Amino acid sequence: MCELCALFENVQDGQCITLEHNKVYHVRQEDAFALTGMFCSNTAKIHENPQGSRLAAIYLHAKKNIVIDGNAATVLVHGKMTPFIFDRCENVTVKNLTVDYACPTMTEFTVLSNENGVCELRIHDDCRFCVRENELIWMGEDGADGVPYWENSAAADRRYVKVYDPVAEQCRDFPRADLTFTSAEQTDEHTVRVVLKNPDADFVPGHIFQTRNIVRDQTGGLFNRCKDLTFEDLRVKFMHGLGMVSQFCENVTFRNCDFTPAEGRTIASTADFFQFSGCKGDLVLDSCKAHGAQDDYVNVHGTHLRVVDTDAEKRRITVRFMHAETWGIQAFESGDTLEFIKWDTLIPYEETVVTAWEKLNDTDILLHLDRALPEIEIDKDVVENATWTPNLYVRNCDFGVTAGRGILCTTRGEVIIENNRFYHLWGPALLLEDDCNFWFESGYTKHIIFRNNEVIGCDYAHTDTDSPVIRYSPKVLNENSTAFVHGKLTVSGNTFKEATLGTHTLRLAYLAQAQITDNIFDAPYNISTHCTGAIKDENNTVCTQDDADTSADVPSAPLSVPKKHPLQAKKIIAFVLTAVLLFGCGFGGGMLMSGRNGEEEQQNGSSYADNPAYEYMAGAFAWQTSAEAQALILQSFNIAERNAEELCELATAASEGYAWKTVGGKRQMFCDGRRVAVVCEIDSTLLNTYAFAADLLNSAHERTYKDFYDFLQSERCEALPGAVDFVNQCIRNGIAVFYVCTHTDLAIKTTQDGYAGQTGYQDAQGNVLGASVADVFGRTAYDLTVRVLSDHGFPVSDKKAKNYSADAVLLLHDPMFNGTDNGELLDSIATGGSVATGERGRDSEAFLSSLELAPHRISMVLGDNLNDMNALFAQDGEDTDVRTLRVQAYAEKWGAEYIVFPNAVRSIQE
DSSP states (O other), X not given: OOHXXXXXXXXXXXXXXXXXXXXEEEEEGGGSEEEOOOOOTTSOOTTTSTTOOEEESEEEESOEEEEEEEEEEEEXXXXXXXXXXXXXXXXXXXXXXXXXXXXXXXXXXXXXXXETTEEEEEEOTTOEEEEETTEEEEEOOBOTTSSBSOEEETTOTTEEEEEEETTTTEEEEOOGGGSOEEEEEEOSSSEEEEEESSTTSOOOTTOEEEEEESOOOSOSEEEESOEEEEEEEEEEOOBSSSSEEEESOEEEEEESOEEOOOTTOSOOBSSOSEEEESOEEEEXXXXXXXXXXXXXXXXXXXXXXXXXXXXXXXXXXXXXXXXXTSOSSOOOOTTOEEEEEOTTTOOEEEEEEEEEEEEOSSSEEEEEESSOOOOOOTTTOEEEESSSOOEEEEESOEEOOBSSOSEEEOOSSOEEEESOEEESBSSOSEEEOOOSSSSOEEOOOSEEEEESOEEESOOTTOSSTTOEEEEEOOOOOOTTOOOOSEEEEEEESOEEEOOTTSSEEEEEEEEEEEEEESOEESSOEEEEEEXXXXXXXXXXXXXXXXXXXXXXXOOOOOOOOSSOOTTOTTTHHHHHHHHHHHHHTOOOSOOOSSOOOSOOEEETTEEEOSSTHHHHHHHHHHHHTSHHHHHHHHHHHHHHHHHHHHHHHHHHTTOTTXXXXXXXXXXXXXXTTEEEEEEEXXXXXXXXXXXXXXXXXXXXXXXXXXXXHHHHTSTXXXXXXXXXXXHHHHHHTTOEEEEEEOOOSEEEETTSTTTTTOOOEEOTTOOEEEEEHHHHHSSOHHHHHHHHHHHTTOOBSOTTSTTBOTTEEEEEOOTTTTOOOHHHHHHHHHHOEEEEOOOOOTTSSSOOSEEEEOOEEEEEEEESSHHHHOGGGGOTTOOHHHHHHHHHHTGGGBTTTEEEXXXXXXXXXX
16 A cells, blocks of 8 residues: 555544645555445446446545645556545545646647648657557556556547647547548657548647547546535646546535646546536535536536336335446435426426335335325336435636536526636536436526626537527427426626627526526627526627727616615615716726835926826825715715615515514524625725825835735724714614725735745745734734724624624635635625635634635625625726626616725726
């Protein structure tokens, strides 16, 4: 057994296994954990892996409360294996670890030239090969016996081929029959000259061929019947057979993980990256990056098993796994709810509970039920385990070029897909199916929310006639069926670019209702329907290239408001006046991240900066500190206070979903079952940090964070008029308040004289960033911010403060520490879950690096920048015209949900 495997041979509950920093752990097939009976969904067929055999580098069985800290180490696989296998474990965290293959099982070669079918091929450096009888033979490393771990022909029927175009950044199918040569000759260590059997085969110089063995005998990870798994800061460069497979797991999180090919390669997995089969609880993908797949990135589904026999007297049925790649797994537990599904309409028609189960063989399971059997079409109807149906949250992820689709999610749980980027996917960014005759992947959905995403050039393979970027296509075989399979789809705040057929299409079938609102398209869009219910298509903007070329003449988008926010009615006119002043004063210069550039010039006793933007900013700043600015600040808080009063009236009247609840002896406000909250940016919204910018105008040195924290604790930093009263009003009325801001713990730049080489503040990778706030001030940025808020009379959650309130929570996003931004914090407040707080000192009341939040209803957001309101405004590369269209698309929210404060010296475009 290898060194790494030995570390996990006798792991005890509660143990933390820390690997040696930066070490490469080599794991060979013959030295790995050898397991059997590890049957895995969506993988090898029975004849391909009859014993469920797996090889593992890290294996845990029935363990609890385990932490595996990779400590920047690398697991390097030699041969083929499933690097992680966790079976029936609970509360396991894996972090700071890299996984790679010494010789990936997917091969790559580049076409250097093609002269009438005579081609020069450059084989990737990490691919082993030989030429044998005019065939290109791929092979793995040699095992201990001197024989390659694996070997097969490039032209064999069992290899699958895709071709990547690095210029178009697209991956396409390639017919395997065309990867056949009449002659082949190795010309140097990495180059082969071949003569194509079909001289017209599509071998384009510069294109990269990706080939793989189609047998899924191992995977990137297998997690079976586990609970509370967390993967953080993983770097996975290659996965064989299939990606990370979670089956019948409860609560699985991937956070800040990088699943992209190793440098110089174009492929990272032979199939799906994240496969969730029959799970429950919360499945979370947050801030992950995934590029280079030959299939889909995320697939969440259950399994339909066909009813093949019944015993009505004993209330028993026999069900069968039908797809050849899913078999042998434990699909039921006693107490699971079972639904019967009609085979040709996909509609459930009866529900029961499993009282006992018995595995008859690899495909058949005998189920004992708690009630009489319904009328079943044997060998046609199917069942679904309704207990194991998860929620899915995919946010802040980057999905790059793939030969598959983006997200497939057939689950009746809550599904929120937001703030992601889908770039050049072969198929749709979002695909909803459900079938019980082909893949047998279940089931129906209740509500899918797809919002604030960027979809660029997806479904270039034209998988349907109109190349949809979102597609609902449940496999309903009854042509006369008019029953809806899926519930509701919400598509809002997204940006769609690069329509591959000139039109962005959303193809919807067997869907009860859809709400397509507030999206931006760079080409005309079309909603194609078949057997659908109500479709709401409003406030979508088509902004073509022609529009962009004549942006100065583009008329304003209509300010139609389909449904007013409960606080919207009387505020729009007043707040539009605020917005006119706000935007009229310009997005001139940025927030002055450094002081003046260059030397001052003395002319007629006046001082001028070399950068004319400073003079513009000085004028803008004079406006901002004027009486008019003070009036706008007070106006904003007056609006916010009236909003809070109206929320109280709604709760008292039990209207619009608002209501009062008594929790812990205190009255709290709820809306639709969620705690009502307001979110307040701190700088330039609650605290007057304008004076700090004024100081910079008069200084010639580089701005440092120490300067900022000196200012923050000075008498010149004051609460803005109306701020303290508003926040306390919210707390008194049972409304939770979340303070958010960017107060990084980086205090002094390491490049500054006298501080170079300091080993103070570091990021998660150990890179030195500078001395920390704690080093300089004796408090972390988190603790210092809490103290400053408390000193100004704001309620805080520090129990030592005289104005303590558990309902006033600071969420500090520190880019140097946790990378979180306002959009992520808003999402976390709204949907719940673990939220990074920034670095906290040991004098913090709870000393937590993260908080667990329950879902909240955010009824107001207060800030001085549009991206404080919604991550939609924080998208890079968008000009003022596009952002203005977004403002107009959200017309009903300004002064209602969104309260913007005057800020003439900073914008997202800084």
